[in-house]
Amino acid sequence: MVTGTTFNHEGRCMTTPPFYAAQTDTLDRILGLKPGSLAFDTRHQRAKVVDATQASEDLLLGAPIEGLPSSERLLVALLACALTPSSELREEYVQRLHAMNVPAPIIESVSQGKIDQLQDARLKQILSFTHTLITDPIKADKQALLTLKASGLTTPQITALAQLIAFVSYQVRVSAGLKALKAYGAQS
Amino acid sequence: MNEVIRIKGFTNETLDWKAWLDVVNIDGATPEQIEILEESHPKAKVSDYYLFLAHQPEILRQRSAAFNAIMYAPGGMPRAERELSTAVVSRINGCVYCASVHAQRFEQLAKRTDAIKQVFEEPRTAGTTAREKAIVQFSIELTERPDNISAQSIQALKDVGLSEAEILDLIHSVAIFAWANRLMLNLGEPVFPSA
Numbered sequence: 001m002v003t004g005t006t007f008n009h010e011g012r013c014m015t016t017p018p019f020y021a022a023q024t025d026t027l028d029r030i031l032g033l034k035p036g037s038l039a040f041d042t043r044h045q046r047a048k049v050v051d052a053t054q055a056s057e058d059l060l061l062g063a064p065i066e067g068l069p070s071s072e073r074l075l076v077a078l079l080a081c082a083l084t085p086s087s088e089l090r091e092e093y094v095q096r097l098h099a100m101n102v103p104a105p106i107i108e109s110v111s112q113g114k115i116d117q118l119q120d121a122r123l124k125q126i127l128s129f130t131h132t133l134i135t136d137p138i139k140a141d142k143q144a145l146l147t148l149k150a151s152g153l154t155t156p157q158i159t160a161l162a163q164l165i166a167f168v169s170y171q172v173r174v175s176a177g178l179k180a181l182k183a184y185g186a187q188s
Numbered sequence: 189m190n191e192v193i194r195i196k197g198f199t200n201e202t203l204d205w206k207a208w209l210d211v212v213n214i215d216g217a218t219p220e221q222i223e224i225l226e227e228s229h230p231k232a233k234v235s236d237y238y239l240f241l242a243h244q245p246e247i248l249r250q251r252s253a254a255f256n257a258i259m260y261a262p263g264g265m266p267r268a269e270r271e272l273s274t275a276v277v278s279r280i281n282g283c284v285y286c287a288s289v290h291a292q293r294f295e296q297l298a299k300r301t302d303a304i305k306q307v308f309e310e311p312r313t314a315g316t317t318a319r320e321k322a323i324v325q326f327s328i329e330l331t332e333r334p335d336n337i338s339a340q341s342i343q344a345l346k347d348v349g350l351s352e353a354e355i356l357d358l359i360h361s362v363a364i365f366a367w368a369n370r371l372m373l374n375l376g377e378p379v380f381p382s383a
Contacts (some may be wrong), residue, residue, distance in 0.1 A: 002193050007210045010300075036350060042352045042353060042355075042356045043356060045264075045353055045356070046257065046258075046261065046264075046356060046357070046360065048253065048254075048257035048261070049254055049258055049360055051253075052250050052251075052253035052257060053251045053254060055253070056247070056250040056251060056254060059246055059247050059250060060247060063246075065244075065360035068236045078205040084334060084335070085335055086334065086335065087280075087335075094367075098361060104255070118373075132324035133370055133373075134373055136284075137282070137369060137370050137373045137374065138280050138281065138282035138283075138373060140370075140373045140374035142208040142377075144374075145208050145209055145374075145375070146208075149209070155210050155243055156243040157243055158209065158308075159240065159241060159244045159247075160243075160244050160247060162371060162374050162375055163241070163244060163247045163248075163251065163371070165370060165374075166366070166367040166368075166371050166374075167251075167367060167372035168369055169363075169366035169370055170254075170363045170366050171362055171363075172366075173333055173334045173359070173362060173366050174360065174363045175334075175364035176330065176334035176335065176337045177330060177334075177337060177355075177356075177359030177360075177362075177363065178342055178359070179337070180337045180338050180342050181337055181342055181352070181355065181356070183338060183339035184339040184342035184343065186339075187339055
């Protein structure tokens with residue numbers, strides 16, 4: 001836990017809450033948002049959102065979830081970013097997967113949205129569910145959940161998976177908005 | 189709610205929602221699950237949606253923290269406009285349940301339904317003022333093509349008078365409904381009031 005003090009662009013002092021740590025905030029890091037810039041200072045006026053966004057990512061991608069290995073969850077996040085698309089977050093999740101020693105051909109296939117080539121039937125099932133929910137959420141149906149159950153996932157695991165896919169849909173849009181705010185700040 | 193709106197499968201009526209898989213039984217819930225349900229929503233303990241998400245209580249806690257901070261925080265973009273943007277996102281994603289809830293909230297806050305009727309009829313041209321139209325356009329663009337959002341998209345909002353703090357609230361509102369719609373569409377279905 002880190003506390004810090006920053007100043008917004010009007011020179012007002014803002015004390016950041018105890019959870020925020022610049023080195024561990026994914027979006028600030030990958031977008032290169034720095035205190036004193038319009039995008040950073042605007043973003044951090046909603047400190048609770050910054051904290052809950054990072055805490056959600058940490059729970060969904062970092063923390064242990066019984067029966068859903070971290071590498072599998074990162075592949076879900078990678079596919080979601082590849083399809084949306086979000087180049088910054090895609091690169092981030094590719095790097096994390098390499099760091100976990102996930103075989104490079106699997107990372108490469110998922111990163112290109114090519115899930116038909118994968119051998120692992122369960123992973124394919126999970127990624128095909130991800131594909132529908134990212135690209136055409138209205139097509140999600142009860143049968144898709146029953147298929148996941150038949151692949152051996154429990155309801156708590158399906159809950160975590162649905163939250164993960166939905167969270168990444170959120171994260172890519174926050175990222176896109178902040179990136180645009182950064183570009184706007186640089187030219188104004 | 190005074191006037192019932194039913195346009196193209198969307199409505200401002202109060203709908204119920206039914207889960208497609210087993211939800212947490214409140215009588216067997218852990219103290220942690222109860223606590224998180226209570227901090228998530230006033231009616232969470234009798235809602236299939238929250239009882240489904242309570243299978244992963246810590247994840248629900250952070251989702252609710254983000255959701256409540258985005259939709260209810262004071263200052264920034266007026267809450268009626270946050271509701272308008274979430275109704276647009278829900279209309280684009282086809283989430284009838286979310287659209288009904290946020291149509292009602294818009295009406296409660298703005299004391300009118302005109303913009304919501306337009307959103308249900310044809311979101312791409314909706315908005316009763318230049319400012320509303322810009323908010324609607326940005327909501328659609330960030331929902332459909334987040335990779336296309338640019339400095340010009342921000343400039344278009346500045347041109348109709350939004351401050352940077354308001355633009356941040358708009359980005360967050362649109363993004364949190366990418367999240368909310370996908371849960372609502374994917375874990376169960378709306379139930380319409382019996383005729």
